[in-house]
Amino acid sequence: xxxxxxxxxxxxxxxxxxxxxxxxxxxxxxTVQARVPLASTAEVGAAVxxxxxxxxxxxxxxxxxxxxxxxxxxRLVENEMEPLSRLLASEHGKTVSDARGDIQRGLDVxxxxxxxxxxxxxxxxxxxGPGIDVYSLRQPLGVVAAITPFNFPAMIPLWKLAPAxxxxxxxxxxxxxxxxxxxxxxxxxxxxxxxxPGVLNVVNGDKEAVDALLTHPxxxxxxxxxxxxxxxxxYSTASAHGKRAQCFGGAKNHLVVLPDADLDQAVDxxxxxxxxxxxxxxxxxxxxxxxxxxxxxxxxxxxxxxTRALRVGTSDDESADLGPLxxxxxxxxxxxxxxxxxxxxxxxxxDGRDFTLPGHEDGxxxxxxxxxxxxxxxSIYREEIFGPVLSVVRAADYEEALALPSxxxxxxxxxxxxxxxxxxxxxxxxxDTGMVGVNVPIPVPVGYHTFGGWKAxxxxxxxxxxxxxxxxxxxxxxxxxRWPSGVRDGASFVIPTMS
Numbered sequence: 122x123x124x125x126x127x128x129x130x131x132x133x134x135x136x137x138x139x140x141x142x143x144x145x146x147x148x149x150x151x152t153v154q155a156r157v158p159l160a161s162t163a164e165v166g167a168a169v170x171x172x173x174x175x176x177x178x179x180x181x182x183x184x185x186x187x188x189x190x191x192x193x194x195x196r197l198v199e200n201e202m203e204p205l206s207r208l209l210a211s212e213h214g215k216t217v218s219d220a221r222g223d224i225q226r227g228l229d230v231x232x233x234x235x236x237x238x239x240x241x242x243x244x245x246x247x248x249x250g251p252g253i254d255v256y257s258l259r260q261p262l263g264v265v266a267a268i269t270p271f272n273f274p275a276m277i278p279l280w281k282l283a284p285a286x287x288x289x290x291x292x293x294x295x296x297x298x299x300x301x302x303x304x305x306x307x308x309x310x311x312x313x314x315x316x317x318p319g320v321l322n323v324v325n326g327d328k329e330a331v332d333a334l335l336t337h338p339x340x341x342x343x344x345x346x347x348x349x350x351x352x353x354x355x356y357s358t359a360s361a362h363g364k365r366a367q368c369f370g371g372a373k374n375h376l377v378v379l380p381d382a383d384l385d386q387a388v389d390x391x392x393x394x395x396x397x398x399x400x401x402x403x404x405x406x407x408x409x410x411x412x413x414x415x416x417x418x419x420x421x422x423x424x425x426x427x428t429r430a431l432r433v434g435t436s437d438d439e440s441a442d443l444g445p446l447x448x449x450x451x452x453x454x455x456x457x458x459x460x461x462x463x464x465x466x467x468x469x470x471x472d473g474r475d476f477t478l479p480g481h482e483d484g485x486x487x488x489x490x491x492x493x494x495x496x497x498x499x500s501i502y503r504e505e506i507f508g509p510v511l512s513v514v515r516a517a518d519y520e521e522a523l524a525l526p527s528x529x530x531x532x533x534x535x536x537x538x539x540x541x542x543x544x545x546x547x548x549x550x551x552x553d554t555g556m557v558g559v560n561v562p563i564p565v566p567v568g569y570h571t572f573g574g575w576k577a578x579x580x581x582x583x584x585x586x587x588x589x590x591x592x593x594x595x596x597x598x599x600x601x602x603r604w605p606s607g608v609r610d611g612a613s614f615v616i617p618t619m620s
Contacts, residue, residue, distance in 0.1 A: 126157045126301060128325055129308045130168045131175075132318025138164060143298040143327070148214035148445040149435040151483035157301050160326040165333035168293055168322040172264045173339050175319025176291035180261050184237040187287055191235045194314035195228055201310070205303060209274055210436035212300035214445040214485065215398045217437055220275075224303075227279030229568035230586045234283035240591045241288065250617075253603045259595040261289035262341035262365070266334040268355065269304070270347045271297035271447050272401045272507075278304050280572075281344045282311075282321065284590035290341075293334060294323045299447055301325050335359050342593065344585070345369065346403070348505070349531070349577050356580035367581040367593055369574060371505040372533030375408040375526040376562060377548070379519070379539040380416050387538040388423045390562035394536075395511040396431055396489045399443045401451075403578075404534050404556075404563045407506060408495075409513045410522045417515045421470060421493050424511070428471040431489040431509075435481060443509060445485040452485040455508030459490050462501040462512070468493040473509060497525065505531070519544070527553035532575030534564050555579060 126145070127134040137158020145155040160168075179187070198205065206220040215223070234240075243257035267281035278294055285292050296304035301323075308323045324330055334340055335358045342365035345355045349370030359366040376394065378387045394406035409424070411417035434441030446452045456474055463469050473488025487509055495502050495512040502512055516522035526535040536558035537548045545559045555574040558564030566572050566587065573584030583589040 123153055124155045126155050126305065126325070128158060128160060128164065128168070129305050129321075129323040130319075131171050131322070132312045134305075137325075143325075145212055145299065145301065146448060146485075147211060148447055148485045149211075150481050151449065151485065154211070155302070157298050157325045159298065160324040160330040160333075162329060162333040165293070165324055165326070165330050166337065168324050169264060169334075169337050169339050171319045172291035172293055172322050175317055176261070176264055176289075179291060179317055179320045180289040182289070184241050184287070184289075187289065188235040188237045190311070190315045191231050191283060191287060194311050194316075195231050195235070197310045197314055198224065198228060198307070205275070205306065207437065208306070209300070209303045210444070212302055213271065213274060214436050214447050215401070216434075216441050216444050217439065219398050220436075223273050224275040226565070226568075227276040230280050231283040233568040233586065234287040234590075237287035237591075240588065241595070243597075249601070250603075252606055253601060255599065255601050258598040258600065259288070259591070260598055262594060262596055264291045264293065264339050265342040265344070265594065266293045266295065266340050268295045268331060268334070268343065268345045268347070269297065271299040272398070272403070274300045274303045275307065277346050278307060280586050280590075282307075284586065285344075285594045286311075286316070286320065288591060288594040290594055291320045292322075293340070294321065295326055295330055295334060296323065298325050298327060331355070332358070335364070336362050340364060342366065343368075344593075352580055365593065367583055367585070369403070369579050369585065370577060371531055372403045372405075372574060372578050373408060373502070373505055373529050373531040374404060374406050374534045374536070375410050375529075376406045376536040376538065377410045377516075377522045377526070378412065378416060378420055379522075379537065379541065379544060380413050381540045382416075382538040383540065384416075384419060384423065386560065387420065388427060390536070390538065391424060391511065392427045392431075394562035396428070396443050396509045399446050399487065400509040401447065401507055402563075404565050406536065406562055407510065407512060408502065408525070409511060410516050410525055411513065412516050412519060412522045414515065417513065421491075421513055424491055424513070425470045428489040428491045428511070433476060433478065433486055433488055435478070435484070443489070446487060446508060447485065449485055451507070452487055455487050455506060455510065458501055458504070458506045458508070459510060462492050462495070462499065462510075465499045465501070467495045467499060467501060467512070503530070523548060523551060527551070530577045533578040534558065534574065536560075536562050536564060
């Protein structure tokens with residue numbers, strides 16, 4: 122019998138009551154390994170009501186006491202790293218070593234958020250006027266929602282949960298129904314670490330659950346990561362219902378290779394950043410931009426050799442470079458893009474469409490694919506593929522290479538590889554994207570800086586993790602204070618000034 126997963130409400134598993142279910146697959150062989158309940162609007166409402174009640178007491182805990190819960194949680198996850206990594210890999214398809222990185226990058230933000238006692242300090246000005254002091258307080262929003270994607274089932278939830286909880290909010294987490302087991306286990310570990318029941322509730326679901334969160338009057342803010350069309354929908358719907366929203370969408374990340382670059386370094390970077398996690402990363406490099414025909418010819422020749430040598434294996438194969446895609450639908454979508462690239466006239470140098478893994482013929486595998494001579498009008502350049510497909514767009518000169526990422530509708534991340542510090546500095550200043558790597562292929566900032574894309578890659582004023590997260594999950598109260606000193610000014614009918 123296929124195991125049935127649950128929601129997690131009020132500190133314990135909660136069986137679904139909607140009679141709607143989704144299948145959780147094993148991407149390695151295409152079989153159903155579990156069923157997950159899809160919450161109804163009523164179930165979401167019950168989870169929110171429970172969180173509203175729990176948040177009041179949690180907000181009264183001082184920041185240091187809340188931070189200690191995060192630190193205990195950190196140790197619990199570290200002690201359970203191996204089984205969590207294997208569980209994550211079994212549902213997503215990424216390799217176990219990559220799953221460990223998924224979890225660790227989430228824990229980096231937990232460590233940062235444990236600095237809440239410092240990060241929540243306000244500002245204070247004495248004698249702003251005669252006997253008047255002015256100061257600010259950072260206070261929690263209340264109950265917030267986190268809607269997180271399948272491709273990082275540990276990292277992205279932790280990027281949302283750690284700062285939101287540290288600020289004194291309660292959180293309703295709606296993880297992807299494709300790989301929900303790790304988020305559910307993380308919620309259990311938070312309670313084991315001392316988080317009061319109800320402060321973190323997990324509801325699994327589809328659009329019905331999402332819409333229930335977006336329209337619920339007790340949800341004060343919504344954080345989302347996923348595709349751009351859904352990010353736009355969530356941002357506009359949440360905003361229309363008076364909620365603060367922070368929504369991150371798709372990407373088309375370029376890696377520009379200048380003529381003076383170390384090609385060995387650039388090829389290593391491109392192979393790992395394009396094909397790692399089977400390309401299912403919002404920060405994957407999907408476009409290589411060599412400058413000049415000589416550089417392009419040499420780069421493509423080296424990339425072709427390395428792409429053909431990629432080891433595709435099951436998620437628990439420690440020697441594999443990449444595993445399967447998350448679902449059969451994801452595999453079909455990626456294969457469709459490769460077909461479209463061929464039809465549009467791009468040169469398919471390495472074709473991964475016919476890859477099969479012996480003994481796992483029904484798994485959701487796609488081999489690494491490499492296109493050359495891709496043009497900006499092609500769909501494989503314009504759209505996010507989210508698979509192990511790398512496109513090479515040849516640039517005649519530096520200005521053309523700079524224009525490609527700057528003029529693309531997505532603006533998540535970009536990298537430039539060069540030995541010239543002046544060129545790199547100028548590229549960083551001029552390129553129109555939110556995150557830039559200099560000889561770093563995946564420019565995901567460390568947890569104490571902020572992560573966020575521009576243009577169609579991000580919607581909202583504040584980014585994820587770093588100081589922006591504490592700004593997003595709090596509201597500022599400013600107090601102007603004067604204590605009676607026996608002196609009366611009399612009534613005044615003009616706006617007060619500090620003269």
